[in-house]
Amino acid sequence: MSTLVIVLIFIVSVLLGIIVLIQNPKGGGLASSFGAANQIGGVRRTADFLEKATWGLAIGLVVLCLFSTALQDQTNISTVNEDGIEITTPAPNEGQGLPSE
16 A cells, blocks of 8 residues: 555656646746647636646645655654663554564
């Protein structure tokens, strides 16, 4: 499951980069280079689509990153030995026991 989320994060990141590079900072971007297609869809419609796609991909990336963090259910266990030194060890994953010695 964790691998799937990481692959989705990678795909969304690449798509977000492509969408951002397509846009023109002055509002023209992809819409201005189509010429005749502007009469069909309109410049504003293409710019609106690119803006909505940017926001959607950005929100999706944040959600996937938070979800991947939630999947990593590792909390650290801190113990203090007899010398007063704190030792931090990762907790075992759920469903797995401690390794046998």
